[in-house]
Amino acid sequence: MPLFGSFALLLALVLSAYCLFFGAIALRQQAIGIQSDRLAETARRAGIAVWVAVAGAAFALVWAALNNDFSVAYILHHTNRDLPTPYKFAALWSGQEGSLLFWALLLSTYGLVLRLRHKVDVKLTAYASTILAAVQLFFLLLLNFAARPFSLVSGTIPPDGNGLNPLLQYPEMVIHPPMLYLGYVGFAVPFAFALGALIMKYPGEKWIHITRRWTMVTWCFLTCGIFLGAHWAYSVLGWGGYWGWDPVENASFFPWLTGTAFLHSVMMQEKRGMLKTWNVWLIFSTFMLSILGTLLTRSGIINSVHAFAQSPIGEWFGWFLLLVFVVCLFFYIRNRDHLRSEHRLESLLSRESSFLFQNLVLLAACFAVLWGTLFPLISERVQGHKITVGPPFFNRVTIPIAMFLLLLTGVGPLLAWRSTSWASLKRNFTIPVMAAVFTAILLVAFGVRPWEDAAHFYSLMAISLGALVTATILSEFLRGGRVICLHTGQNLLASMVTLTRRNTRRYGGYIVHFGVVVIVIGLAGAAFNQQKEQELGFHEQMQIGPYTLVCDNYTQEDNPNYGIEYAILNVYKNGNPIGQMFPAKKFFKASQQPDTIVANHSTPIEDLYVIYAGKNVDTDKPIIKVFINPLVMWIWVGVWVLIFGTVVAMIPSITAAAVPSLQRVRPVTVALPVNSEPVEAGD
């Protein structure tokens, strides 16, 4: 199998090179009027065959893991005989070489779909396919020469492997990395289309229509990946939090922020033919930030708890990043006239401006996170000593920016395209502002003290702005729903469903915004966290907030993969029993590493989060650490809302003709002044 895997990778490399070079030659010939359809077709088919070869290599590695083939160094270092089968499968992406192979597999899968759907636009897809082949070629060069997953063990083959990192032996870890990689890799597709459209001076905005769903799917995967990682950290790492601003977490956040900005600003290009240069560079930056994140993670230049071992592949990524930038810059300079805007912004109070400022805020957030991540390196260069840039910095810098972004999320939808008058602003904002003020008053009445503590202040701001955004979204749904209700006789709820189906992108987007609000409320709860640590012997008890924890027992068990110690705690809230909790500590035998199993009693109000921190060797009593983390469930619920909204936004809208009842809508004739452009309602 190692031989088969190595051969498959080599074959994939040759096929990628063919797809790139002959695809490029065919495009060049077509550009100068030479017939080269057959050559282009062979390049496309070579691109499809790359998937077969890479999938073969990935299969070979998984097969080696499932069959305990410890002659393969990667399998030796990342699995062992007693590892459960799903985690043997997950070994594919748990180490440097395997994860790069997985990356190549996903990239070739995206390429496969793109090449199979080439009839959407044969010429543009040919450009995108060739560009994607270049990216594939880079990863296959890495896999064949710098990070070989099928390297063999020299000397005697050990009878058992070193095992998988215990932190990765958790169900979410089986899906978190694939989701994240699907997000990272997926941005290569809109990048390839954007660069292709720029190179061929593609007329119109069709490339945006083609890539819109690609971008949304990719963005959704990246969002899922990020939050699955947060949930895994919360459930497994046992420090009571879900986001630690670690460089690797930050690396996944860069492309998410620019990708979010891109998803919004393309609307301006579609609607008003504006921000063409901005959009092209946004998607270029998003792809480059994905590569930069990988460079930071894998080169070892930044200290991280997640980082893969220091290896020379960082240099490869560095050069690749430089090459991508130079290519993008070259074609931008050459064809920049093609990106001239058809309109200019006309007013500070307009939907366009709100999109522009929202883009600025997202990019500022991206810059702040990138700056904080890289500052230890900059400081070392300038001052000669390294410093730490940890959570206090990121929280202090990004939270105000996030507040501003939340405000714009509420303001934007109420502004009209082109220009909004103060009168309409006042009319539209009265209720949302009242909702925000009322929420703030309510929070103060319930004990939030923004004047005493910065964390309380930010929480109050976040929840109040959340109320503003929610009121805005509701008013949009109600206003549109009422119009349909009036003309069709449907009830209000059915009208709002019809409304959403009529413009899935717009109203799906609002649902996504609502999901963000729910997440922000969950994050705001962190200001009120409580924690306590105590030794807890038999029948001893500890008190935190309204909860009483009584130690019923503590015990240990053993199996071939790990030994486990755990406590059995009876839990009471205000004196009423709410059940038993079993915080535990595992000790994995192969890797000789411990792992925390958190016991969590989660409700919409708060999480009771209990950790078995170990045993006091002197007293032999377990040390129990307890957190009360308010509103955490809101974060996970918010993510589901966000995914639902994204799915809604991806469903094609139904046309008016498909809804017979809507044909009864009275047509409105609006006399426009001479020289004015058509007024667009909505979106």
Added chain:
Amino acid sequence: MKLFRHLVASVFTVALSLLLLGASGDRARFNDLGHRMMCVCGCNQILLECNHVGCTYSDRMREQLAAATQKESNDENILQTFIKEYGTTVLAAPTMRGFDKVAWIMPFAVFLSGALLAIVLIRNWKARQAAHAGPRGAAETLDRYREQARRETSL
């Protein structure tokens, strides 16, 4: 209308001032200082959040911090003592002195410059457009029509 504008401006000013204040409040000094330092065992966690069983650093550092907060009234001196013993990486965030200050200034400077640039650009475009605009009152008429169209066709 003026009143509304003033109200909006006042709310923003107050919110922004409070936002930038970042007041530390009256939490216990131990808790505050413990959250301004990192555990130096390599776990990349805040000192008071390090949860490693048998961590050779965090327990000792916490004891040291507890003792220091009782003995020393100046927080800055306590931090300096820790820097001397564990190096500059013990602080969880850059200080507000020397080159470290750049870390804090840059994100806001970049954001404000971007926002200012956008405002200036929009104003310039608007002024240029006004020079080629139609008769007075056209914008108001358009606003009225836009609102009517929005109200009646917002499906």
